[in-house]
Amino acid sequence: MKIWAVANQKGGVGKTTSVVSLGGLLAGLGKKVLMVDLDPHGSLTCYFRLNPDNIEQSSYPLFLHEGSVPENLAQKMVWSTEIEGLDLIPASSALVTLERRFGVQAGMGLVISKALAQLQNQYDFVFIDTPPQLGVLLVNALAASELILIPVQTEFLALKGLERMMHTLQMIMKSQGHELKFLVIPTMYDRRTHASVESLRRLRTSYENNIWPGCILIDTKFRDASCAGVPLSKLMPSSRGVKAYRSLLKYLVEHSISSFPQVNHG
Numbered sequence: 001m002k003i004w005a006v007a008n009q010k011g012g013v014g015k016t017t018s019v020v021s022l023g024g025l026l027a028g029l030g031k032k033v034l035m036v037d038l039d040p041h042g043s044l045t046c047y048f049r050l051n052p053d054n055i056e057q058s059s060y061p062l063f064l065h066e067g068s069v070p071e072n073l074a075q076k077m078v079w080s081t082e083i084e085g086l087d088l089i090p091a092s093s094a095l096v097t098l099e100r101r102f103g104v105q106a107g108m109g110l111v112i113s114k115a116l117a118q119l120q121n122q123y124d125f126v127f128i129d130t131p132p133q134l135g136v137l138l139v140n141a142l143a144a145s146e147l148i149l150i151p152v153q154t155e156f157l158a159l160k161g162l163e164r165m166m167h168t169l170q171m172i173m174k175s176q177g178h179e180l181k182f183l184v185i186p187t188m189y190d191r192r193t194h195a196s197v198e199s200l201r202r203l204r205t206s207y208e209n210n211i212w213p214g215c216i217l218i219d220t221k222f223r224d225a226s227c228a229g230v231p232l233s234k235l236m237p238s239s240r241g242v243k244a245y246r247s248l249l250k251y252l253v254e255h256s257i258s259s260f261p262q263v264n265h266g
């Protein structure tokens, strides 16, 4: 079971879209996929037509047992989506209270790791969607994952936001002693704009060994797919956005994760 977190402290960069797109493609290939929503805003949860303001079966109850996860609890939080092979542990907006209660304090960082261990034999892939801020939820996602995918919008301030994320990864790695491998995914690329072209060039220079050589193009069809509540690959399998995610997936599967350099200790 491969566990990948999708993270960036910058909002609106394509985290949730990446989870849905990669999950949808893998399910379409016959893989068993679980998506876990750890964002109190619950965009991923809403995408699949569940209401984070009014949901009990979610990632929230996993955190209510002082850092341990009672037997079979993870299984009870899983919903299936209308896509075969694609399951979801949704978010509850109550997750926000955890950030207030625990912050990044020790002892609560391995809850998701323990929960996913209970589902070990049921899935080929797990994608964890994360909130755009540092706290107990992001720490849990990173600790559970063998690879962190970092979508970065190709725009003027991209590098600045990414530096902050790198700093966070270094901090978490130091405190957990957990090796973190990451891959930068340039998103929302628009070759007609100077800002996109220039920021992609700079990203590639600065993150030479940790950047996917392709990029996710800007494609308004992603919005149509979220309105329809299904992955874009289900709605328009030959759209350019789907082609881009398909090519990313191929890269991820072909390149052994161990070949990605880890975060340096700073």
Ligand SMILES: Nc1ncnc2c1ncn2[C@@H]1O[C@H](COP(=O)(O)OP(=O)(O)OP(=O)(O)O)[C@@H](O)[C@H]1O
Binding pocket: 010, 011, 012, 013, 014, 015, 016, 017, 018, 039, 043, 131, 132, 187, 188, 189, 216, 217, 218, 219, 220, 222, 223, 226, 241
């Ligand atoms: N490649 C793309 N082309 C065009 N629109 C996109 C693309 N990727 C994502 N979007 C749109 O941009 C918006 C933000 O994307 P998304 O919700 O995936 O970002 P996020 O990083 O998860 O945001 P947040 O930090 O708020 O959770 C959504 O409306 C989504 O449909």
Ligand SMILES: [Mg+2]
Binding pocket: 015, 016, 017, 039, 043, 044, 129
């Ligand atoms: Mg999101």
